[in-house]
Amino acid sequence: LQNRRFLAGECIFREGDKGNIAYIIEKGLVEITTVVNDCPTVLNTLKEGEMFGELALVDGSPRSASAYAKTDVVLTVVTGEQVRSRIDDADPILKLLLIVVMKYFRLETGRLRNSKIDISTEDIEQKKQEYQSKIRQAIDLIRLESDLRNGFKRGELTLFYQPIINLKNNQIAGFEVLLRWFCHKRGHIAPDIFIPLAESTSLIIPIGEWILDQALDTIKKIKTITGKDIFLSINVAEKQISDGNFLPVLKEKINQSMVKPSQIKLEILERSLFEGEDALFLVEFCRDFGLPLVIDDFGTGYANLAYLKNFQFDTVKIDKCFVQNLDSNCKDQTICRALIDLSHGLNMTTVAEGIENEKQLDILLNLGCNFGQGYLFSPPVCLEDAIALLQI
Ligand code: C2E
Ligand code: CA
Ligand code: CA
Numbered sequence: 483l484q485n486r487r488f489l490a491g492e493c494i495f496r497e498g499d500k501g502n503i504a505y506i507i508e509k510g511l512v513e514i515t516t517v518v519n520d521c522p523t524v525l526n527t528l529k530e531g532e533m534f535g536e537l538a539l540v541d542g543s544p545r546s547a548s549a550y551a552k553t554d555v556v557l558t559v560v561t562g563e564q565v566r567s568r569i570d571d572a573d574p575i576l577k578l579l580l581i582v583v584m585k586y587f588r589l590e591t592g593r594l595r596n597s598k599i600d601i602s603t604e605d606i607e608q609k610k611q612e613y614q615s616k617i618r619q620a621i622d623l624i625r626l627e628s629d630l631r632n633g634f635k636r637g638e639l640t641l642f643y644q645p646i647i648n649l650k651n652n653q654i655a656g657f658e659v660l661l662r663w664f665c666h667k668r669g670h671i672a673p674d675i676f677i678p679l680a681e682s683t684s685l686i687i688p689i690g691e692w693i694l695d696q697a698l699d700t701i702k703k704i705k706t707i708t709g710k711d712i713f714l715s716i717n718v719a720e721k722q723i724s725d726g727n728f729l730p731v732l733k734e735k736i737n738q739s740m741v742k743p744s745q746i747k748l749e750i751l752e753r754s755l756f757e758g759e760d761a762l763f764l765v766e767f768c769r770d771f772g773l774p775l776v777i778d779d780f781g782t783g784y785a786n787l788a789y790l791k792n793f794q795f796d797t798v799k800i801d802k803c804f805v806q807n808l809d810s811n812c813k814d815q816t817i818c819r820a821l822i823d824l825s826h827g828l829n830m831t832t833v834a835e836g837i838e839n840e841k842q843l844d845i846l847l848n849l850g851c852n853f854g855q856g857y858l859f860s861p862p863v864c865l866e867d868a869i870a871l872l873q874i
Contacts, residue, residue, distance in 0.1 A: 497544075505559060654871060661689070704872065800821050803836075832853065
């Protein structure tokens with residue numbers, strides 16, 4: 483943040499200028515003016531502590547009014563980057579609504595202007611249509627989110643289980659738990675669509691707790707029916723990690739069940755891991771409690787080797803993008819070999835995901851990979867089918 487000074491009467495910016503900074507008034511008065519019916523008109527007089535020029539930061543369009551120093555003023559500059567990176571990170575629904583509100587605001591100021599600035603009826607019509615299409619997108623997302631909220635209450639979410647095979651003995655060692663949503667109105671919704679939505683709101687928190695309850699029940703059920711102690715690998719979203727309740731609730735639920743902490747593995751995406759203290763806390767908590775941590779999709783994010791050095795994981799999961807062309811692509815083989823050797827050297831086991839054929843499996847076996855997951859063994863299946871697979 484830097485300060486700028488303007489003398490009384492000086493222009494700070496003009497209507498139509500390209501704007502990439504906003505200002506906070508530290509001292510003095512600022513007039514916001516526009517031209518209405520050929521007449522310069524003061525829209526607003528702003529004082530210390532108020533902000534102006536922020537609209538241009540949000541949608542990058544030209545200044546919709548002019549700003550003049552009414553007295554000598556001192557202003558703090560807010561740069562576009564500061565605002566835009568926050569908007570880029572914002573909840574997608576909020577972002578859409580913000581753009582909608584901005585567009586609407588500009589449309590209305592456009593109407594106020596005289597013919598000099600000349601916003602034609604066509605322009606306004608086009609802007610209106612853009613605005614309406616954005617609003618529809620925002621409304622669609624909001625609807626989908628309400629359907630998900632209600633669907634969760636109505637019991638429309640289910641868990642599927644995909645076997646993770648111990649490649650040494652070809653036995654099922656555990657399953658990855660994968661969330662499914664069959665909406666009574668919309669039918670099957672892909673996880674890639676509804677999970678990011680649940681993650682962008684706080685809905686993933688209650689859903690995550692429900693998944694944990696189900697998973698603990700499943701482990702007990704499997705023990706009762708098959709006599710086997712298997713593990714379940716649960717995907718954990720970034721929102722859950724940064725939620726202060728997640729770990730205490732997890733610990734309490736596991737302690738209340740007869741399940742050993744080592745039977746619940748937490749799969750965490752590399753990219754959601756290392757935003758400061760939350761991650762460190764998580765890693766220490768898991769180590770103390772005996773809960774294995776899996777770093778998911780390793781290599782597709784930052785592939786930050788310092789993570790592997792500084793934090794103890796149980797398992798590295800090799801992303802399916804490295805496995806897919808393993809039989810034809812030498813580079814993928816080199817990457818898999820390096821990942822497996824590195825993991826073993828640092829006392830971690832490896833799981834390769836997305837194994838679809840025998841050739842890929844052979845190569846991974848030769849490279850010494852410990853576990854495998856993919857359509858070659860089984861797609862994700864419902865609980866009954868998962869139990870049946872254990873009884874073969
Ligand atoms: P992921 O954690 O990388 O999950 C593996 C995905 O690969 C799953 O997709 C699985 O069905 C798919 N897959 C398994 N075997 C094969 C194969 O041989 N070939 C190919 N091409 N794909 C295979 P799915 O179930 O659509 O899940 C997508 C993503 O949604 C997951 O990616 C995970 O990031 C997220 N997700 C799923 N369930 C949960 C959940 O309970 N909580 C959270 N936070 N995220 C979840
Ligand atoms: Ca996963
Ligand atoms: Ca994965």
